[in-house]
Amino acid sequence: RPRSHTVTTTSSSFTANLSASSSTLAYDREFLRTPPGLLMVTEIVLGLLVWTLIAGTEYFLYPAFGWVMFVAVFYWVLTVFFLIIYMTMTYTRIPQVPWTTVGLCFNGSAFILYLIAAIVDASSVTKELDSHNYNSWAASSFFAFMVTSCYAGNTYFSFISWRSRTLQ
Numbered sequence: 001r002p003r004s005h006t007v008t009t010t011s012s013s014f015t016a017n018l019s020a021s022s023s024t025l026a027y028d029r030e031f032l033r034t035p036p037g038l039l040m041v042t043e044i045v046l047g048l049l050v051w052t053l054i055a056g057t058e059y060f061l062y063p064a065f066g067w068v069m070f071v072a073v074f075y076w077v078l079t080v081f082f083l084i085i086y087m088t089m090t091y092t093r094i095p096q097v098p099w100t101t102v103g104l105c106f107n108g109s110a111f112i113l114y115l116i117a118a119i120v121d122a123s124s125v126t127k128e129l130d131s132h133n134y135n136s137w138a139a140s141s142f143f144a145f146m147v148t149s150c151y152a153g154n155t156y157f158s159f160i161s162w163r164s165r166t167l168q
Contacts, residue, residue, distance in 0.1 A: 053140035118144035
């Protein structure tokens with residue numbers, strides 16, 4: 001005798017949301033035209049110059065340059081990470097994270113630590129240390145101050161954004 005089977009399938013809201021969100025990857029081209037976007041790209045380019053100019057020398061013999069390398073590489077990686085988050089609009093998919101506060105803390109800490117690193121870099125550059133590394137260290141000091149000013153600008157824009165969110 002033939003049996004009849006009834007099969008019922010259900011879909012959870014989690015899988016429906018996951019498939020809908022992963023199938024559409026957003027890309028915000030306009031972000032690079034905003035002042036924070038331009039500053040982020042500038043931070044990435046100049047930050048890369050800072051750590052490559054130091055990495056091409058015997059910086060490991062001088063602890064001060066090790067600190068500058070740590071700050072430069074650490075914030076370079078994080079800035080690339082945040083640029084990807086903003087370019088792909090990932091922040092819209094994770095509304096639980098207070099992105100304005102995260103941006104303010106990130107840019108503020110980058111400004112403070114880069115300022116310290118730039119001062120340490122500039123004060124450590126002397127002809128007596130190692131003459132063939134002098135030009136690289138001097139150039140890295142200049143670019144470290146340039147990156148510091150970019151992070152200061154992004155801290156300002158992050159503060160304006162954070163302030164407008166908290167007033168609402």
